[in-house]
Amino acid sequence: MSSSPLASAPEGRPGLPGAALGGLALAALLAVALPFFTTGYVVYIANLLLVFVVLCLGLHIVIGETGQFSMAHAAFYGIGIYASALANRAVDLPYPFAMLFGALVAGAVGLFIGALALRMRDIYLALATFAFGEAMQWVFANWDSVTNGPNGLRIAPARFGPLEILSDKQAYPFVLFFCLLAIGFTVVVSRSRLGRAFRAVRESEVAAMAMGIDVRRTRVIGFGLSAAVAGFAGGMFGLFQTFIHPDSLGFQTTILVLTMVVVGGLGSIWGAIGGAIVFGLISEVLRQAPQYQEIIYGAILMLFMMYAPHGLFAFVGERIREARHGR
Amino acid sequence: MRTTRVAVGLALAASLFTGLAARAEDPGITDKAIKIGIFGPLSGPNMAYGFDVVNAAKMYYDKINKEGGIHGRKIEYVVEDDRCNANDLVAAVKKLVEQDQVFMLNGGSCSAAVVAAKDYVVRNKVPLLMLNASGDGALFPPTDYIFGAYSISQYAVGGAMIEFAAKKLGAKTVAYINHDDAYGAWNLEGSKKDAEVNGVKLVVESVNPNINDVTAPFLKLRAANPDAILLVTYARPAALLIKKAHEMGFNKPIILSVTGTASLGQLAENVGKDALKNFYTQEVMIDSPGGAKLKPIYDMYKAAYPDLAAKPDHPQTYMPYGIPSAMSLVKALQDAGPNPTREKVLAALKTQDFDSGVMAGRIQFGPQQRAANRSTIFIKYDGNTMTPLPGVFTSRWTYQAK
Amino acid sequence: MDLQLALIFLQQGIASGLVSGSVYALLALAIVVIFKTSDVPNFAQGEVFMAAGYVALYLFVFQQMPIWVVLPATLVVAFLAMALFRRFVLDQVAKSAKDLVYLVIATLGLSYVLKGLVRRTGFGDTPRSFPALVPTDSIMIGQASVTLLDLAIFGTAVVVMAAFFWMFNYTKIGRAMRAVGMNPKAAQLVGVDLRRCHMLIWGLSGVISAIAALLISPKILMTADMGSIVMLAFAAAIVGGFSSLPGAVVGGFVIGIVENLVGLFISSRAIVLAPFLAILIVLVLRPQGLFGGKLTIKKV
Structure with a gap:
């Protein structure tokens, strides 16, 4: 994650149609200009969305790339939040070091879970990771001496040399930068030998083995990387949030991230990113319709699975294609 | 070194936004009105803790408006759902403060979630009076801006x-x-x-x-x-x-x-x-829920929300808790004089001491005391x-x- | 802790654990029968259980209907809801996508909708109880105290499970269900109507959940979030091997007892952790569960 990250930032993908490229440019402009014309509230929502984008990238690596079912994402995210907040408090170094520490701890735990996950798959893996996630939430809430238990942990402001981050608008450029960094990282991984190995394992383990891929190692690494990215998202959270409570690191959060990835379209990086943004906005807008939000949320999930299982973007793309051919 | 240059650029951008973030003195107050931000759980599993508490605060403000308002100003309120979840609560608070530009906040029914707003409220010097949250994690150590535990610490x-x-x-x-x-x-x-x-x-x-x-x-x-x-x-x-x-x-x-x-x-x-x-x-109230001493509050609810009152389980038990919180806010605004500022309101709150007629003990703050009620029957x-x-x-x- | 006390703890822990365990077992059975035949872990099972409880509560307490109407009406509603969900939602999902994860997420969607609907009624805020149909007087078994209601819960659960085993193993329709679970294509060839069979299985699973709700509601109190008890059922199913019906039942009893013993001899704080640890330990050490045969690994 250290070597010239900007070089790998996504600058439009070869083969992307002109309209999509234009949309991307518009989105980039909007992203940069955002803090200049909106309130801190909107920037806060943007910061949260960017964190969820990175969380979705993490889940994409394990589910989308390696095809393993993981339901412990909130746990890795939480490990990242706690580890980077505690590191930030313990040593007087610029905040990225704390973030790196958070990502490493989460990644290490991810490797361990990945090693356990070698023994099972499908629903068994889903339930095992689910149980691990619940157990971790219990640990966050009961390991008082480290996490401050059910009182929640106050996160000290992030520092970059003399600059102390005290507002959402100040944090925004950093959050955006780290988000782009994570996107770049995921794209690089996905296009590397490792990424090809991931997908080979997803499609057929036997074929992958025949190609000389170490299937076990690949699966474990997939878990570790996924967890590290989730932990990194936890570090990003600490850039602009001042408090973390175990209540917000439960199954709800895992499901939210899973839903985003699925709504965006399983197996596609851009789907994961788009899903995070679209579903994150829906969730915030639903806060205005409190009486019905659970029903709407559930209905969206069911309808998507029924009529647009390959994600919002595939669905829209298909409709456009149909319209064109129809003419 | 490219990375250093990136860091310098980002830091520059960040410091630029610091300037942007500075705001004008005390928003949300005009000659005619004072804008207040209310937030509580209006949906989800914790709705029972706050839905009717929010309604109680609203009906009390409506009553004050009907009686002529505070020093000639009407109370306007904006209500947000916080789902009793830390991220959503912070979003609600930031929306009320930055988007709706409220003068002060009156919200929070779940203690763990409301603590998440502490640093933000203090940094932005916005007075926050909790609804029925005990919220001790945000009340102690005491700050100049957060008051609560109207139900009980x-x-x-x-x-x-x-x-x-x-x-x-x-x-x-x-x-x-x-x-x-x-x-x-x-x-x-x-x-x-x-x-x-x-x-x-x-x-x-x-x-x-x-x-x-x-x-x-x-x-x-x-x-x-x-x-x-x-x-x-x-x-x-x-x-x-x-x-x-x-x-x-x-x-x-x-x-x-x-x-x-x-x-x-x-x-x-x-x-x-x-x-x-x-x-x-x-x-924590002077009487059992629905008891004789609290009858005026329940009558007020029935008059204000006839539809809700007809539903089963309404008013919810914690409904009256919204009243002392709203009373405290109104009283602080009254005590702050005809030209209230946030500082004046906060000063008034620090010495506030009155009998709400609803709670078992007096509503009482002090130099170190941020929990309004500590007494029970x-x-x-x-x-x-x-x-x-x-x-x-x-x-x-x-x-x-x- | 002296021995005398430890013995009382042990007896009471096992007795109470068997009672709550019998309900976990019922729910685990409902989950496993669906998994065996559709390969889907139904994450909405807890909410179906919860919603069925509220249907009964609504009819019995708020509409004052006689109990002999309420009980069958609740079971019919649960049957229809699950059968129709299978027919109109999941069949459509299965048509659009092959992967397991899509079906799982559709069941999660159902769980949100049911929870939201129950909360909309306004009955879900305060914990309520479905009136016990059996007196709650206590009797002593050894040094353990149990109520008549406890015995009734245990007895009914065992009878329902036995009836279900009989149906699944010895009737024509049960054989059709098992055939669908083993090889749907072959089952279709020999004349099993797949769609109807799936609807029947999901409906029956709904009925079992509803029975579990009627049994335990007087005991654990109802809220819109009571469906979270399904985690204990998932733990039970895992302990039993996830595709074994007798395994699910034994798993239910094991989880019920373990919960109490952890609380008594380790810490009350750890009670909620027990099922998750049970899942992790079983999956890591013996993924096929206590009763599962060899683990079937599906290759794509």
């Missing part, structure tokens, strides 16, 4: 119960069941002082609020042979424990904390009247009638800087 809940058990029931060994969450940690900490002064031995079991089978904690407490059981839990675990105690033939006094008394009638239905032969419940309940017992019981707990 969670630190005082357990201590007041021990005071009652020792003084009125003569208990020497007390079984104490709390939750393994923030509430539980606070009320247990606050109880220790009162237990020590009264020479009471505490036997503690902490359980998760989602527990289904309470056999284990109950057996362990019974093994300590207590003179009374204090249930400092939410309504569901409390009902499960009362049932279990009855099934196991336990007949010593059971005292239920205010956090577990969502609806006493429902409790009787849930556990059966036989289980309530030696049962007391704590109340106790009610004997046998499944049919609620008999408020004489005496007000107050915990000895006070904030000590560490």
